[in-house]
Each structure stands twice: as structure tokens, then as C-alpha cells.
Amino acid sequence: MKKLRNFIITFLLVFLFSSTFNFSTWKVHAQDNVTKVNHFYSADTVVSGTTTPNTRVKYVGKNNYGETYGVFSAVSNSDGIFKMYVGNHQANTTFTIYTYDSTGDLIDSDEVFVLKASLDAYFSIGFGNKMVEDQGEIGETPIKRPMPSVYYTASQDSKIEIMVNDKIIKTDKAGGGYRLLECPEIHLGDFVQIRVSKGNVIKTYELLATSYDIYDKFMYVYPISTSKVTSWSDSIRFYLPSNLKFSGLLTNTKNLLPSGVIKQSYDGNTTIFPLTLYDGEFENVIYNRSIKLSTSPKPDIEPVSQISKEVTGFATENSLITVLDEQNTKLGESLTNENGRFAVPVNKLEPDSIIKVETRIPNTDKYDYSYTSVEEVYVDDLSDNNDYITGQSSFGKEAEVFLLDSNSMIKSLSVNGATTKISKKSIGKFTLNKGSMFKLYIGKQKANSIIQVELRENGMSLSLPTKIVKDKTAPVISGVKNNGLYKADVIPLFNEGDAIIDGKIYVKGTKITKEGHHKFIVKDSVGNTTTIVFRIDKTAPVISGIKNNGLYKVNVIPVFHEGKATIDGKTYVKGTKITKEGHHKFIVKDNAGNSTTLLFTIDKTAPLTPTVNKIKSSSRSLSGKGEKGSEIYAYKGKVRFGHTSVNSKGTYSLKISKQRKGVILTVYAVDKAGNKSKSKNIKVG
Structure with a gap:
């Protein structure tokens, strides 16, 4: 089976290149040794070099099974430079590049030796199941394409730089094993350079983003957007990547218009359009399939709900669309645009009712119609302190929540003229449980953010009304706390709104110095309020x-x-x-x-009884020893005749008048606390 498959693909590709390119327009002369191939490494998928200008270079190689697989082909430019996709090859193997003139005669060939990539590097570009959403062409809804990814390995701690058009789009640090890097910046047909470096080693390898791989098969289908085509249509518009060339589509034109749009006549019978896409300069085949179209004239109606302001969908271009309710009352009417899209304004739709959408070609008998139900949907209000968005809908098995960016406006074209389309960022995807109620965790979102839920079922989608996240968060006050007590002046700080202090307007930044209780209130622009009370006490306890x-x-x-x-x-x-x-x-x-x-x-202890030195009738002083710092009191009978202090040496001396011999004097001490010692009596000798 593999050999048969390889034979069929090889035959188709050879036939394709011989039939879609006009070799007779090339003016070259055969000569020897003109094809020079640059070094090719095991990490490359693109071989490059120089040859005779405007000639075709071809390659027949073997895949990892050792089987011959396909004929890769490219065209050299006016300078003789060529780049051709050949897939990955093992190191230390060889393959041959052939150059042909306009008549198909062989001019030259060059054998290529595959060098081992430095730093154990290996790279490939693939398209996975995950989808990345691009903004659609004019008049179209956003389209999805497979997420491009770079699959690689390199030695531990190598620096990886991925470049498109000499611009670095992604950097990484190799971990020694295989890694997968999602690169939405890469598009089908891009030549991608990958620079790997470590220490003094710096090498750059080149790959081509193609849906064709080394195992002889085309990978994930790249979505090709078209206008709505029916059996009534007389033309069709294809929206192709503007960086690519193409053949097929029943046209002889190879190059896309600058807008990436081509209009093809249509006879109402042909439903399959062959299509091959090539890179824009060297014409490597990167995509090959046929487009099959549905030709029913019935309108395709997009899901609609009771809160919808328009009934939208696709029908034959320039046809008249009429929307009717169950009583056959006209709800609205408008024409489709050149892409078949319609958007009929309606005032109010009843939930769980049926509407009829008619299509007709004016001034003809061509008429058809479709029915659809009006879904019942609601979305609850959302505030910045909610983690969930809740609501209900009779439609939808899956949901995706988007954050709309009102600051990034992308111009689009609606049925009725120029409008704006807001770019959006996905917050999360959810599987809906049976029943109409939903509760989706999205985390807290900033106030005034715009949130939209999109419901999906059976390939159709319904966008619920946008919700502006309400500001329910009260102002934040710092610098003082509720029920706070402060021994110094304070300056309250707040992140939004206006404030009053004790019923008076507070000027932001003013120091509050007055002692006592205070009430501080901050109110933001939408009425959220924060109130705190505090007290200033700068007086020390008594x-x-x-x-x-x-x-x-x-x-x-x-x-x-x-x-x-x-x-x-x-x-x-x-x-x-x-x-x-x-x-x-x-x-x-x-x-x-x-x-x-x-x-x-x-001090509750009485001092020691003071001593008194002998005293004579001729003595003029009274002296002795006592407790340091105490007071000495001298009495004669009940009469105090003097007092003095005990010095730091523990002695005292009191001047007195001469006393008669035989007189009894009394002395005692009193300390600083007022404690009194025992009395000491002495007789004058």
C-alpha cells in the first residue's frame, strides 16, 4: 500500500507541476556545473543554493522508511537563488538536486551531503489539533487555523531563537529533551529560521511551514474561507493567505490580488474546486486539496435569541432576506452583501418562538426559506468581586468566555457599512451540563471590563449579550485602620474617590492632628463607600x-x-x-x-542609733557617727537646740553653746524617708 500510495502521489505532483507552470516562458540556456547547494544539516528541512535564474530545481528522495517519496520542486528567482523543501534527513546521507530548463531537459545536478547538526539539534514544524483564531477577511467572520508549533531538541541549556522575516518571534532554553513551542506568529508558507547557540557555537537552520510532511501525507486541513455559494450564484470569492501563490480554482491566474481575494465565475453546477498553494517566491508546494461547496439556496441562519438585535447568517449574494414571526408578520428585511452575509435588524423577538427567514432574488421567481427557533438566554450581572459568570440558555453544549478589548479596534465591514469589531481574549472554555443554567468560573475581573459568553453547539455559535463588569469594590483606605488608636498625627490615604472627615471635606494629603474620635468616609464615583472610625490620643497617662x-x-x-x-x-x-x-x-x-x-x-526601716562623742562643759560642738544622709536632732530636755546632717563619711558635728556640767542631752537620727532612730542620751562631763 505504501508503494502504491507513493506512486500515486509522485504521479500527481509531477503532473501538477508540469500542468500548472508555463515552462515555455522561461528563457535559459543549458550549461554544466551551474547548480551550487549550500551546506545542508540534519536539522534543516529547506535546501538552498544558486543555479541558473528562472529554472526549476527538483529533488527525489527517500523517507525514513527508505522509500522514495514524491518529487519536491522549486523555482530559482531572477538572481538564481532557490529554496526548496525536502524534509528532514539523517546525517551522513546524500541526496541529489536536479536543475531543468524550460523544455524539461536536465541542465545540471549537485549531490548534497547531509551534515550533522551542531548541539544535537533537530527541528520540525507541525500543525496540531489546537486552533488559533485569525481575524477574517473583509466581510468575513474570524477564521480558525491549526496552531503552528516548533518541535525540537538540542543539547542542555542551548539558546533557541525562532525567526520569521528576520524577526525573533520566540526564544527558549533547551532542556536536553524534546519540547513543543506554540508559535501562532508562523503562517502556512513561511520560511522559518531557527538559531541555536551555546558558548561559541552559533548555528542557524531553515525550515518551511508546510502541511506536507516527510511521511508523504498532507496534514491538517487549512481552512479556506469563501463567500456563500448556492445554485443561484454566478460567482464565488475565495479568501486565501495573501502571502501565497496558488493554482486551480478553475482560473489561469497564479497570483492573488493584493487583498488576498479572488472572484471566480460559477455556473451553479461545479461543486469541487482543486486548489494548490505555493510559497510566494520559490513556489514550493505547501498545500494541495479540493474545495467542495454546498449549493443549497436555503439561508444558513446563525443562532438567535430573544435579546438579539439582528438575525444573521448567509444566503446567495445580493439576495433579499425577509424575517417573519409565527403570525407571518414581517420583523425586518435587508439584502445580503457580496459574500452572501446578511444581518437583518429586528426589534423584539419572543423567546422559545419560531421565525422564518426567506430569501429571494429580486425580479425573479427564485425563492426559498429556512426556519429557526429563538433561543431563550440570560446572563446575570457581573461585578468585580465575583468569580463566576452565571446565566441560562436553551442553546449550547460548550461555552467560551471572552474579555473584549475596547482599546484595540479592528476595522471590519458589515452588511450596512463600516463598523468596528472589538478584539477579544479567551478567558476559558467550558463544557455545559444538561439543563439551561450555567455557572462558569472566570476569576475576578477588573471593573469596567467587557465580558462576553459565546455558546456553541453542532458547529454553530451564539454570542450572549456583553456584560460590563460593575464596580462593586469599595475604596481602599490606608494610613489609618478602622477602630485604630494613634498617639501621633495621621495622614489617611485612599486609592479612589473623595473623602470627608467628621462631616467636612477632606483635602487629600492633609495631616489630622486633633485629638479625639474621628469618622473618615471615602466614596468613589459609582457610590461604593468605605467608612472607618479612629481616635488620636497623644496625652500620656496621669x-x-x-x-x-x-x-x-x-x-x-x-x-x-x-x-x-x-x-x-x-x-x-x-x-x-x-x-x-x-x-x-x-x-x-x-x-x-x-x-x-x-x-x-x-524605706520603712529606722536608722541605727547615732553615737555621741564625749562632751565637756567647755565643748563648743556635739559630734559622733550616724547613718549617712540622715538628720541628727539634739535636745536638752524637750527643747531642740540644734540639728545637722550625717555626711558621706558617716560622721556629723553640731555647733553648740557651752553646757553646764551634769546636763543630760538627747540625740536621735531621722532618715530621708522620715524613719526615726532610738534616742541616745549623754551627760555633760
């Missing part, structure tokens, strides 16, 4: 019952009316009597952080 540096000979009870206290570093229970003698540190700290600190001493 302590009574003791004084700073106080000295007490009795137990004390400090008194305070706010905050919490510590005594000598330990928690103090309010109202507790402090009895311990010695030095104390008493701190009270209020809730705002203001604090008051007092140091005091309790």
Missing part, C-alpha cells in the same frame, strides 16, 4: 498616689485611669498595695502607646 523620685516610709498604691501598668518589669494589678522596700520603677502605657514612667523608693 499617675497619682506616688511621685517621680518619691521616697516613702509606708506602703503605697499608685492610681491611674487608663492603660496598663508594670512595676519593676512585672504586670501590676490595679489597686494593689506596694509594700516591698527599695527602689521601684512604675510604668503606665495607654492603648495608643503613650506612657508615663515614675521612679520611687520605699
Whole structure:
């Protein structure tokens, strides 16, 4: 089967190239040794070189099974440069490039030795099941094409740079194994350069983005957009990639118009159009298939709901479209455009009803129609604090949620003239459960974002009404907190809106200095409000019952009316009597952080009884020893005749008048706390 398949494909390709290119227009002269091929590596899929200008180069090679597979062919340009897709080859093998003149005679050939790619590099370009959406051509809806991907491997930590038209579109770091990089920037027919580098080694390899692979088969179908064609049509428009050349489509023109649109006459009978696509310069075949068209004149109606403002779809170009309700009342009417698209404005559609869409060619008897139901759909309001978008619909097995970008407007053309189409970004795809209700997780979206849900079923889609994400997020206040207590001036900050403080307009950035309770309110432009209350307290706690540096000979009870206290570093229970003698540190700290600190001493111990030196009737002083810092009091009977302080050496001396012999004098000491010693009596000698 493989040999038969290879024979058929080889025959078709040879026939295709011999029939679609006019060799007689080439003016060349056969000569030897004119074809020079550049180095070709095992990571390349494109062989390049120079030969006689405007000649055809061909290659017949073998695939990985060792079987001959197809004839690859390209045309050299006016400078004699050619690039030809030949697929990947194993290193240390050879293949031959042949050059032919306009009559098909062989001019020259060159054998190519396949070099081993540096850094163990291997690359290929494929088109996967995942689709990438492109904006459609004028008058068309966006089309989808297979996502191009670069499949590669290279030595660990090699730098990979993928380029199209000398512009880097993707970079990566090789991990040593195979990797797949999605590259939506690559289009069918692009020559892609891949630069791989590590250390001083830098190599560039070239590939061609083609739907044809080395296993002799065309891969995923590239969608070709056309105008609506029916048995009433007299022409058809094809929308092809504008970077490519083509043959087929029952036309002799090889080059697309600049717009990428070609109009083909149509007799209403032919339903298959052969199509081959080539790269724009060297004419490598990159795509080959036939397009089959449906020719029913019945309108194709896109899904419609009770909130639809238009009934849209496709019918024969320039036909008259009329929309009727179940009572045959006309709801709207308009003409299709040159692509067969119609958009009939309607006022109000009843959910779960049936509408009839008629099509007719004016001034003829050509008439047909289709029916469709009006789907019942609803989408609930969405706010910026919701994670889900909810609603219900009688239509749809799948859903996709889009974020519409109102700042990126893409010009399009509607049935009634120029309009704008908003580009969109997919947020997520979902499978809908049975039943009409849906709840789709999309995460929180920014306020004023535009969200749209698109429902799909059986190849059709229905866009639900756009929803603007409502701003339900209250302003954020920083710098102060609700129920906050501050011991210093504050400056409230807020991210949006206007503010008032204690009922008065607050000027942003103003320092709030007044002590006491405050109420701060911020309201944004849509009425969301944030209110906080706070208090400023810059006054330190007041302590009574003791004084700073106080000295007490009795137990004390400090008194305070706010905050919490510590005594000598330990928690103090309010109202507790402090009895311990010695030095104390008493701190009270209020809730705002203001604090008051007092140091005091309790001394309840009486000083030692002072000593008195001998005294005579002739003595003019009274002296002795006592507790340092205490006061010495001297009495004669009940009369105090003097007092003095004990110095730092523990001695004292008190000047006195001469006393009569035999008189009894009394002396005692009083310390700083007021404690009194025992009395000492001495007799004047």
C-alpha cells in the first residue's frame, strides 16, 4: 500500500507541476556545473543554493522508511537563488538536486551531503489539533487555523531563537529533551529560521511551514474561507493567505490580488474546486486539496435569541432576506452583501418562538426559506468581586468566555457599512451540563471590563449579550485602620474617590492632628463607600498616689485611669498595695502607646542609733557617727537646740553653746524617708 500510495502521489505532483507552470516562458540556456547547494544539516528541512535564474530545481528522495517519496520542486528567482523543501534527513546521507530548463531537459545536478547538526539539534514544524483564531477577511467572520508549533531538541541549556522575516518571534532554553513551542506568529508558507547557540557555537537552520510532511501525507486541513455559494450564484470569492501563490480554482491566474481575494465565475453546477498553494517566491508546494461547496439556496441562519438585535447568517449574494414571526408578520428585511452575509435588524423577538427567514432574488421567481427557533438566554450581572459568570440558555453544549478589548479596534465591514469589531481574549472554555443554567468560573475581573459568553453547539455559535463588569469594590483606605488608636498625627490615604472627615471635606494629603474620635468616609464615583472610625490620643497617662523620685516610709498604691501598668518589669494589678522596700520603677502605657514612667523608693526601716562623742562643759560642738544622709536632732530636755546632717563619711558635728556640767542631752537620727532612730542620751562631763 505504501508503494502504491507513493506512486500515486509522485504521479500527481509531477503532473501538477508540469500542468500548472508555463515552462515555455522561461528563457535559459543549458550549461554544466551551474547548480551550487549550500551546506545542508540534519536539522534543516529547506535546501538552498544558486543555479541558473528562472529554472526549476527538483529533488527525489527517500523517507525514513527508505522509500522514495514524491518529487519536491522549486523555482530559482531572477538572481538564481532557490529554496526548496525536502524534509528532514539523517546525517551522513546524500541526496541529489536536479536543475531543468524550460523544455524539461536536465541542465545540471549537485549531490548534497547531509551534515550533522551542531548541539544535537533537530527541528520540525507541525500543525496540531489546537486552533488559533485569525481575524477574517473583509466581510468575513474570524477564521480558525491549526496552531503552528516548533518541535525540537538540542543539547542542555542551548539558546533557541525562532525567526520569521528576520524577526525573533520566540526564544527558549533547551532542556536536553524534546519540547513543543506554540508559535501562532508562523503562517502556512513561511520560511522559518531557527538559531541555536551555546558558548561559541552559533548555528542557524531553515525550515518551511508546510502541511506536507516527510511521511508523504498532507496534514491538517487549512481552512479556506469563501463567500456563500448556492445554485443561484454566478460567482464565488475565495479568501486565501495573501502571502501565497496558488493554482486551480478553475482560473489561469497564479497570483492573488493584493487583498488576498479572488472572484471566480460559477455556473451553479461545479461543486469541487482543486486548489494548490505555493510559497510566494520559490513556489514550493505547501498545500494541495479540493474545495467542495454546498449549493443549497436555503439561508444558513446563525443562532438567535430573544435579546438579539439582528438575525444573521448567509444566503446567495445580493439576495433579499425577509424575517417573519409565527403570525407571518414581517420583523425586518435587508439584502445580503457580496459574500452572501446578511444581518437583518429586528426589534423584539419572543423567546422559545419560531421565525422564518426567506430569501429571494429580486425580479425573479427564485425563492426559498429556512426556519429557526429563538433561543431563550440570560446572563446575570457581573461585578468585580465575583468569580463566576452565571446565566441560562436553551442553546449550547460548550461555552467560551471572552474579555473584549475596547482599546484595540479592528476595522471590519458589515452588511450596512463600516463598523468596528472589538478584539477579544479567551478567558476559558467550558463544557455545559444538561439543563439551561450555567455557572462558569472566570476569576475576578477588573471593573469596567467587557465580558462576553459565546455558546456553541453542532458547529454553530451564539454570542450572549456583553456584560460590563460593575464596580462593586469599595475604596481602599490606608494610613489609618478602622477602630485604630494613634498617639501621633495621621495622614489617611485612599486609592479612589473623595473623602470627608467628621462631616467636612477632606483635602487629600492633609495631616489630622486633633485629638479625639474621628469618622473618615471615602466614596468613589459609582457610590461604593468605605467608612472607618479612629481616635488620636497623644496625652500620656496621669499617675497619682506616688511621685517621680518619691521616697516613702509606708506602703503605697499608685492610681491611674487608663492603660496598663508594670512595676519593676512585672504586670501590676490595679489597686494593689506596694509594700516591698527599695527602689521601684512604675510604668503606665495607654492603648495608643503613650506612657508615663515614675521612679520611687520605699524605706520603712529606722536608722541605727547615732553615737555621741564625749562632751565637756567647755565643748563648743556635739559630734559622733550616724547613718549617712540622715538628720541628727539634739535636745536638752524637750527643747531642740540644734540639728545637722550625717555626711558621706558617716560622721556629723553640731555647733553648740557651752553646757553646764551634769546636763543630760538627747540625740536621735531621722532618715530621708522620715524613719526615726532610738534616742541616745549623754551627760555633760
